[in-house]
Amino acid sequence: MLAFFLIGLLVHLIFFASIFDIYFTSPLVHGMTPHRTALPPPAQRLVLFVADGLRADTFFELDENGQTRSPFLRNVVEHSGSWGVSHTRVPTESRPGHVALIAGFYEDVSAVAKGWKENPVEFDSVFNESKYTWCWGSPDILPMFAKGASGDHVYTRMYPAEMEDFAAQDASKLDTWVFNEVKNFFEFAKSNETLSAEMWAHEVVYFLHLLGLDTNGHAHRPMSSEYKENIRTVDKGIQEVISVIEDFYRNDKKTAFIYTSDHGMTEWGSHGAGHPSETLTPLVAWGAGVNGPLVGSNQQFQDDFLQEWKLNDRKRFDVNQADVAPLMAALIGVPFPLNSVGILPLEYLNNSDQYKAECMLTNTMQILEQFTVKMIHKKETTLSFLFSPFKPLPLSKGQDMLRTARLYIQQQQYDEAISLCKSLVNLALEGLSYYHTYDRVFLGISVVLGFVGWISYAFVLIVKRHTGLSQPISKLDKLPSNNHLPAVFTGAGMVITLFLLIQSCPWTYYIYCLLPIPVWYAVMKEFRIIQNVINLVLTCPAKSIGYLLLFILGIETMVASFFHRQVLTFGLLSFAGWPLLSKRFQQNKVMSLSWISFSFILAVFPLMPVVGRSPNITLVSAAGLLTVICSFIFLCSFEMAKATSVETTVSRSVYAAQVASIILSVYIVNTTHSSLAVKHGLPLSSQVISWTTLASSLLTPLLSSTFIFQRLLSINLSLMSTYLLLSTGYEAFFPLVLSSLVFVWINLERETIRFHNVSPAEKQLSMINFAQKSDSTHVRHLGLDDIRRSYFFILIPFVIVMCAFEGIQVSTRLSSNSLFLIVLVISDIMALHFFFLVKDYGSWLDIGTSISHYVIVMSMTIFLMFLSRLAETLTTWRIRLQEKIKHHFT
Template sequence: MLLFFILGLLVHFVFFGSIFDIYFTSPLVHGMTPQFTPLPPPAKRLVLFVADGLRADTLYEFDENGNTRAPFIRNIIMHEGSWGISHTRVPTESRPGHVALIAGFYEDVSAVAKGWKENPVGFDSLVNESKYTWSWGSPDILTMFAKGVGGDHIYTYSYDAESEDFGAHDVTKLDTWVFDNVKEFFHAARNNQSLFSKVNEEKIVFFLHLLGIDTNGHAHRPTSREYKDNVKVVDDGIKEIVSMLEHFYGNDGKTAFIFTSDHGMTDWGFHGAGHPSETLTPFVSWGAGIKYPQKVSAQKFDDAFLKEWKLENWKRQDIHQADVAPLMASLIGVPFPLNSVGILPIDYLNNTDLFKAESMFTNAMQILEQFKVKYTHKNGYYYNFKIKYKLLSESKQLNILRKARSYIKQRKYDEAVSLCKELIHLALKGLSYYHTYDRFFLGINVVLGFVGWTSYASLLIIKSHSITRGVSKEVKKPSHLLPCSFIAISVLVAFFLLIQDCPWTYYVYCLLPMPIWYAVLREFQVIQDFVLSLLTFPPSQLVGYLFVFTLGIEVLVLSFFYRYMLTAGLIAFACWPFITQLWTRAKSISLSWIFFSLLLAVFPLMPVVGRKPDIFLVMGAGLLVLLLSLCVVTSLIRRKDRFINEELLLHLFQMLSIVLSMCVVYTTHDSLLKKQGLPLFNQIISWITLASSFVLPLLSPTSLFERLFSILLSSMSAYLLLSTGYEALFPLVLSCLMFVWIQVEQETLQQLSVSYKQKVTSLQFTYNPDITQFRQIYLDDVRRAFFLVFFLVTAFFGTGNIASVNSFDLASVYCFLTVFSPFMMGALMMWKILIPFVLVMCAFEAVQLTTQLSSKSLFLMVLIISDIMALHFFFLVKDYGSWLDIGTSISQYVIVMSMTIVLVFLNGLAHLLTTKKLELCGKPKSHLI
């Protein structure tokens, strides 16, 4: 059993890792020749302002009094420069946004393993290509463009990470710090000859990263007064910096300015997904080389934003976020970033048609260089089977370049620009073609492994139990031909991979299905007997079973797309007693099952957590738990057991923990509203409560009811601290349904005339009947396994906590910390997600005990259902369409695979929480039943 689970864990790690090797590989290549425009640039220096987390509508719209929030920026739009919207891609996070802006490519997806913090691979950027770059702002952003870059031409000035405190009284200091330090820098430059000469060089960049708006958005929401007032602070600061720079450089007209944002933010104060409030960011540019405002009578955009912003008469020019990098490189005359996939927005340029054509030609050459290197790299793997992208052959490349150069010489600049854009689009498609070339080949091997593993797990159940009539226990020995055939095929596959010079991971994906399928086919006799036994079933009954099972799997899969499918499933669960004998045998239990199933069905219909925080709902959840605890304590007092005092004291202590959690949540919320920060006492109590929630259940008796109730109380004390609204009620309702589920399963087992020794109320988790007394498996046990998977998915998506990346609410962790710490905050949010999982898995332990079913068989059925779902999502993975569609399809597969792997650890954790007991002093006492 142990060996099987170790092997299963390794197999699932391979399947899980395959998605990263197939879809999460770095698209970057190296070894390209730098390309730059051979004409004098319009600007000597560039100033880049990035207002982190600023939404386009917040900047452009008018406030409730009809006044603009950013008068200086609006004046630029109407009198000095060009404007539009910069469209970002998912994930809308700070690192991917800044990489797109400054390096010109959309974030290397392998950075997900680094938490979007460090460079997983080296890449070129505008900062690296500049003569000198000075940057001010957050250490998380500035260092990633300086780390690993050769030379000493990049200078960064950042504040301490502890300054990023969501509970601080005034986080606009993060922006004013930048403005003040820039002023001090230029003041020092007047008295420092070396520095003065550097800031007067050509091809230099000043980068101001402004984090205050993002921090205010997380702390107070983008609809808050703090967020909107921060926009005014940024606008005033930019006005002062621009005035200072013009004075410093004597109004030489050689400074280009760009103001934009890395991403937006949802109304509930988060970002990461593809909502328009996250992907639509402002873009305003002015100064040297930038086109002046253009008055128009009509525009091509059909949205309502223009009239709302009162900008319908000023030409709006939207761009993609990666297009900003080539624009900035063109303005100051540095080589385009080598890894950039951005297309130069020439409509922003105020220059000659020759300069625009030459710049576009440079852009095309720079992207074509990546295509050539990618082609050479890929054919290094497949030198015996040359693969070519037929739409962009070498002859076609030369022909387009020759024509474009000819058009420029003939002064047919529009034709040259059009031809260069065509070449860029073909090269980008070619890059995608070579990057995704191996996906089908690797995908086939992973699917073979998936199907083989699921078949093998099914055979293990069939061999251990008689699911159907007539399953033979006698298995013939396989012939020597079968292993010899698999060895020969494995050698051929390995030789094929060797001559193609493939990476070592390809050997794993291609050879892993071999031993799995050998283990399946060597059980040919079992397969044959199982098929024959299925033929003894009435066809209508067999089709009915298959239909119900398939429908259940589809409901689970659809719940990942539509949360209300969980509601439909729970309503079906509520109707289940009526189609069985349960309603006639146990009406009170059936009514409880129906009530809590329908009550739990409400949660998937609720809006995603974080939209409308309500501390009073958290208080209400705590009061309900206390009320339930009082009922339990009252029943304990009425008992006359010798050792009841210890149990009673434990429950009273846990009730006190619930009360403290409620007080901490309320006082922390009140303190943050008053901008007084997180009280230290509250922080200490929160961490102590969280730590004690792991230990207190182990002090309770191991009797089924008492131990499960103790786990609920400890979990709720921690969950309340991590809640901001209605989700605080979710674990309580889920636990009530789990308690009823345990009783329901024992009642249904009686219908099958299976004997059992004890009632639910008297069972002990340490009760371990002899393995020979485990009963045979029934088709109803498949339904039990399905129930578990459904409850796990409900725990996953019931409150929308991970329905999408941007549904996380940082306010959930404010009782523990307010200073920005992504890994600590992520760990706390992960524990919040795991608490409902733990409650379900502990109930599952009780179900196995009450139904006297082998945990091995029931657990295998759960793994089979999960693997079928994972295979389903593997087929739904997309490598086309929008980035949001691609990212969502991949994340769904990763979530299901994670659930399969984590299930093993959760089962162990639940076993620990339910069966182990700590003694404070003395030797263990024997509790009376």
């Protein structure tokens, strides 16, 4: 079994990684030629302000007094600039957001995971294409653009990383630092001729990264006074900086300004997902080459923001975040970033129709060249008879459309040229997506074959080792025809390897495509067991189909719960009636009623909100005190099971220490909340005690008795201390209710089994010892009820339930690995289901959510492998201090 778990861990890690190779491969291609508009640009320089973590609604809305928090920028929106909402993509993090804004493409997750300060992949950007770029801000963002630039023309000025303190009373000092540094820079340039000459050059960019809002949002949440006041600080700082810049350039009207954000933030102070509060960011542009405000209706927008923001009489122009990069390039006349997929938002440009058409043509050529390079690369690495080109856009058609667009421009038919270019851009972007996902079906089939093979092998292993259906090897198994299996699978592996070699596939493709070979070989070696299962099903087809449908219904219920949490309530309410289905449970009405009651209480939790807007420490305190009371009641209900006096003393001391730890946790939660409420930060004593509690939570139970209920109580008390420290409201009651339910579960499961040839002590549940080795002759085979037990467990895979699950296996005399194998099969079937539900179309929220479901289930499967070993350690191991104490006294 150890070998099985190690191999299983490796296989699941491969399945886990496959989703990133299939859906999160880098979209970048290299080898393109830069394209720029030949006409002179309207702006000589550009200033980019990025307010990190700024939500669109918080920026545009009016405060409780009907006043704007950004008077300067609000005046720009109403009188001198264009505005709209920039729509970001997941993950809504700082690095991918800035890459989209400045480089024009949406960075894949694998690149994000490789580092923040480094530039893990080479990509072009507006900064790289500029003559000079000066940047001020965070050390987490600026270095990646400086390192990725060719030559030495991107200069950065960063504050120390220590300044980014989430526990600080007010993080707006980060933005104040940037504004002061910019003003000092321009003041210094007045006396430095070399620097001044560079700053007066064309194609110059100034980038101000303002991290204060993001830091204040994390620390105090976006609805806090700190966050809202930070918006005012940024507005005032921008006004002052613009005054300094205009003064330096003698108000030459050659500077363009853009104000936006990399991502928003939830009301809870988090970001990274696809909620509108995270994906909607403000965009305000003004200055040279930018349109002024347009009066008109905004009927194309279905949201209620315009009415709330009091801007329904000013034309709103929304963009995708990557569209900002081509806008900046068009304003100062630099080449469009080579890897940009943004489409130039012409509504923001204030220039001649010819210039707009020329810029749109340049944008089209830049995107079409990416399509061409990617298509040629895919064609060269694919066997000619297998290559399937993107039929809507052959290369000849793209070139014909470009020639036609140029002809329209020469004939001054600018609208027709722009319309044709937009059509070609859309086709090219579709083609880019087509070739980017070209291998997706091929890889998907390989992963599915591996998935199904692994599930089949786990099923065969369950039947072979834990049921009575396995039979000894017969003469048929020794026939020469069956000896051809190794040759057949080896030949298949060689053919697949040769196929991948010819196409110069990445090394990961070999893993995904060759993995099914050994897995299915292991399955086919046990074909006789599969035949036995089929024969058993055929003897009772109606009953077998009924159980199969019930099994599928259970799995689909769990899958549905990922989309609708309320489904879990339905499942728990269904569980509540389980004791009523068997007359055997009528013999213990107390436990049956307890199961029903706790199931009903637990069913309330999925109906509660995921997070609250404000913490309720009173509920956390009440949960802690109720846990202490229940612990005393539990200890009084069960006697120490034939323990020595020394052992009893040690165990009681352990429980007393754990109860004291719970009381201390309640105190720490209250003091920490009070300290943060008055902006005093996190007390050092709270940090020390919290980390000590966490470190000791998995060690303290090893000091307690290994009798089933005493050890489970110790584990629950230990974990409850840590859970309280992480709670902010009603969720603190969850582990208490859950623990009560699993204690009842163990009692009820024990009563479903009738044992023979066991001692009277073993028949008493409280006398079962985790550390006692079971007699292998008394270990029973799996039954249909064991599938139900595995299904119950997997609904809530926490340490508490895992340890209780270990107790179920011990108390029902089942092999310690049998139920867990069923759990793995159920988990893998769910993961396979989510693999088919992964989307690469629709909104980015839908795409991100579908992928996260697969990752969660796969992570859970891997996590359960480790958790099972942890549960075995927590329940069976013991640090026997009582022996040392006894030896000391003797």
